[in-house]
Amino acid sequence: MINDYPHVVGYNFVDTGEETFAEIEMQFPATTPKFLMLNLAEEAVRATVIREITGIASAFVNKPRFENDTALVLGTAGCNIRGIWEASLVPLDEFATIDAPGQSQEWVDINHLSTNDIAAVLRNYGVEAARMAIVQEVSSVFGAYEIGVDKRHLSLVADYMTFEGGFKPFNRVGLSSSPSPFGKMSFESTCTFLCEAAVNGDFDDLRSPSARIVMGQPVRSGTGSFDVLMDLSVSTAA
Template sequence: MEDDDENESQKTPAESSDQQDDGHEEEAEDVLDAATRLKRKFQHVKKFVFTRRSGKPCRIILSYNPSMAKLLLLPLIEKAVHTSTIQVIPGVGQCQLFMEEVRDADGKVLKQINAENGKEEDVKEPVITTEGVNLPVMRAYQDVIQPHSLYTNSVHDMLTYYGVEAARNTIIKEISTVFAGHGIAVDNRHINLIADAMTQSGMYKPFSRHGVVKESGSALAKMSFETVMGFLREAVLHGESDPLLGPSARIVAGRRGNIGTGSFDVVVGV
């Protein structure tokens, strides 16, 4: 090993120059091959100049017959620009930019005075909506976007990067948005209860027969949700019993629910 190091250190300037020349020759051959392939693919390309080592833009010379119809390059350039990827964030598709009203903690729209006409107007800020999500990469663009205002309707991503409380709030917000879009008024306490049930384990579970409902200890409560025969079959095979403590199970059995006025008994002293 020491002999090899000594041989490397004892190389003459002529040998180093020969290696550099070999590198230049290989690069020249690569550029020549690229130029040949380009000319074969496009008949109007007459010359292609590019130096990979310098990193300068390439130069392409096109030659057309004067008798050919006039060619407008602007539409072709615009088409190429729309189909060329300059920078991309993996997982993020189309983006839309619009102006959104700025609200305070109480949900009221902030106002400001227009300096030009002196009229009061809403305070707005630019907002970008995207198809897809990639929160870790988007945090790298803090010079363009506000990292503390990032939001996604992906409960999984909110749970992974911001915690279970953020995932719970996302569930509440998305459910409320769906009901509001259909003009349905639902008390927030009901939605909060659903979100709590979905995230009580520190993760989030679907609010369906495969998630929250399946973990219920009441066979009748599970059957009252959906797929009656499936839950009934499992209850029979496993010998399950129901203490009739939940409101759903008590309604199935024709008993008064132990909630509200039915949650206590009036005891009269003897």
């Protein structure tokens, strides 16, 4: 740091037990005009990068996941799953306190990586992992407000968003690919979908539950999947 940045004359790492930080000492001539220390600090940090992963701007320590959890949980601003895979094994000879060249140490548990970037999960782990990520993210949003949502409902939403092999939003844009005009109209943008169906000559076979409810017909599932007939003929005594 001292060699790369001319105004830095010394630095010191401080560990208070609760937090760890670095103190950097700088010297400037008395004739130096007024300047912003933040810009100088950022420039000095960029000039002394020790290790970085493309796509991750910063990292911070999260709270433990459980009450007695002693593992260090890191959060990042940005996502690069493959970059973390490649950097997860660090050669031990990079550490001055360890003299074991040729060996490596796993500093990130790649089996517990998680991200809210559904597209990144889909690219690196596949559609089933993306489906579970959707369930977890939606569940965590409601969980922050202590709202319980049945997992079967979330699974149904995630299935609809990923059944085509990719993922699509659960809104009018995602529903635009549905073959049921009445089903799309029952969600939102009723007039828009109605006009599109009329112009394109679409028809609805009333197979979806939403379309049948719109038309006042029972849904073809559960008790609506069959009919119960009763013999109304009255038998006469012989």
